[in-house]
Every structure is written in C-alpha cells, then in structure tokens.
Amino acid sequence: MHSIVKFWPFLLLVVSNVFMTFAWYGNLKFKNASTPLFIIILISWGIAFFEYCFMIPANRIASKNFDTAQLKIIQEAITLVVFGVFSVLYLKESFKLNYLLSFFCILGAVFFAFKKF
Template identity: 60%
Template sequence: MPVSIVTIALLAASNVFMTFAWYGHLRFKGASLALVILVSWGIAFFEYCLQVPANRWGSAVFSAAQLKTIQEVLTLSVFAVFSVTYLREPFTWNYLVGFAFIAMGAFFIFHKW
C-alpha cells in the first residue's frame, strides 16, 4: 500500500481517538474533572500510537506543512461528523463556509506553483 495512503489512514484513525479524548467527555458533565482528564489521557495514548508513525512515515512523501494540512482537514472532517452524531449538535451553513475556506487553504498548500 502506498505510504501516502497509509499516512492518511493512520491520521484519520488518530483523529477519531483525539476527538473523543478532547470532546467525548462533554456528554458526561457530571463526571469529575480529574476522571475525565485521566480517561482523556488514556484515549490520547492510542491517538499518539497512530499519529507519530503516520507523521514519521508520511514525512517521506509529504512536507511538514502538508502533513499538518492533512491533519487539520481530517480533524475538521472527523469533528463535523462527531459533533452531529455524538454530541447531537447542528451543522450550520457558517460551519460549511468556514470549512470551504480551509479547503481552499489546503489547495494552496498542495498546489505546485
């Protein structure tokens, strides 16, 4: 499998873990802060187990700026699905416009001038 595909797949999977680590506790506001910090750290461990190799291997085919751009686009994509399905928050038109601007930024990062 090409390194670029492996990198993107690992970064996508790592984003799922990190999104749950950062925002999953919002559905459990009754839980103590210490508990949700510890649980979030535990979840984030698995995120790092995917993210670090993704960036290490991905650096063979992508620049650091491109890796970061892939990460941010995936982060927003995963978060959009997460916020609608898990947190049950609406996805409004202004989110879509903001994501479109970020996608344009990604275009400029990857475009060869």
C-alpha cells in the same frame, strides 16, 4: 511506490483524530455527570495515548512524501472533518452553514499547500 502506501498515513491520521476527538470532546456529552474533573482528565489522557500510537507513525511515514507544513494542513483538514461528523452524530449538535463554509476554506488551504507556484 504503490498508491495504497501513499494513502496509509491518511488512514492513520483519520483513526488518530477519532481518538483525539473523543479524548478532547467526548466528555461533553456528559456535562452534568458528577465525575470529578481529574478522573475525566485521566480518562482523556488514556484515550489520547492511542491517538499518539496512530499519529506518530502517520507523520513519520508521510514525511517521506510531504513537507511538514503540508502534513499539518492535511492534519487540520482531517481534524475538522472528523470533528464535524463527531459533533453531529455523537454530540447531536446541528451543523450550520457557516461551519460548512469554514470547512471549504480549510479545503482551500489544503489545495494551496499542494499547489506548485
């Protein structure tokens, strides 16, 4: 198998997480908007649909090479990286040292998920 094929699921997971992050947290940029909550929920569901269009193929492809637990840990690590970038660039929130240290702990989890004992 070509090495690019092995990385394809990771690219799909990143795209999937961008959509899901916007679906879950994008509305927080407009906290003071007068849009009814049910409209916000419908918009978020619409965005989340595209998340599934990338997530499901990513998991199906990656499951040929990785255990389900490994997939979940990879997914969580990607989620945190995407969220970190999103919160700083889109929501204009500060990125604190304790967040960075937490992310390193998650990367440690990824390392141990793939470590052969």
